[in-house]
Amino acid sequence: MILFIKLILAHLIGDFMLQPLRWVIHKESRKIASGFLYLHIGIHFVLMLLLLWDLSFWKLAAIIAVSHYLIDLAKLYASPWFRNRTIPFLLDQFAHIAVLYCVAFYGNLWEHTQQWIQQLDWALVTALVFVTYPSAIIMGKLLENMSDQIVLDHKSLPNAGKYIGIIERLFVLIFIIMDRWEAIGLLIAAKSVFRFNDLKDSNNRKLTEYILIGTLMSFGFAMLAGLAYTHL
Incomplete structure (x- = not known):
């Protein structure tokens, strides 16, 4: 080796x-x-x-x-x-x-x-795969009706939101496996700080609610995957 x-x-x-x-x-x-x-x-x-x-x-x-x-x-x-x-x-x-x-x-x-x-930990591999594209696709389907009602007045990088969600879910999963739940709180706080200016400037309640629902859903999927892995 x-x-x-x-x-x-x-x-x-x-x-x-x-x-x-x-x-x-x-x-x-x-x-x-x-x-x-x-x-x-x-x-x-x-x-x-x-x-x-x-x-x-x-x-x-x-x-x-x-x-x-x-x-x-x-x-x-x-x-x-x-x-x-x-x-x-x-x-x-x-x-x-x-x-x-x-x-x-x-x-x-x-x-x-x-x-x-x-020797591969197949349960971990499954959890890692789940919090990437499968979770993104499931969230896209669940939020599809809401996203049609959101009008964006600014341009964004292609698929940026999807990749941000994948990365944050990977972090959450790793933190849960390491039994560092406090780090998840710091991650949520950091994301809130970065999102604050966008939400403040847009003054769009629907956009704020959409982002909040998406964030909570994203963290929820990662937590479910982490808890399932640690308990099973």
Whole structure:
């Protein structure tokens, strides 16, 4: 496991801390002809050797470096196919982590993967999934008649409310699992402070009631999920 952790650390440092934005822009414009692409791969190779501190691992580091090059190259050429630039980024990171996992546990990859899956807390996984998109969809259906009566006089980021709700429910669920109920109160207070100016400026009672109902419902779903997990 320590090998996998060190490889992840090398990846995080090389991909995020030691890769300036101008390198990324240059790679996107020049693709395979970009010198920064090869410099980026070389940094990854050196970082892995430094963190592992054992030259006998040079073959593993070389395999990871080559795979990193191929994955980055695939991302550079495939990115224009996606309207949402987040998708190729996430696929790229998933592919890198998958390679690191396979290399770290290459000796007993199948056995380790089976053991990892068997040890998963499926009740927790279910609770986490429930408080994300399922809860958002259920709330959307329950509040559908109310939302039709709300007239907004300002523009908002696309789906911002949905993502805010998902994040806050995840926080509430984590706080309940950690038995830190007081933190939920702080979260509600913080959200109220941020919402205060919007509600004050709009002077819209329907909007205020809608936001209050949505907030209470969102926190309620997360609490139900947390209580169900801790008791079951």
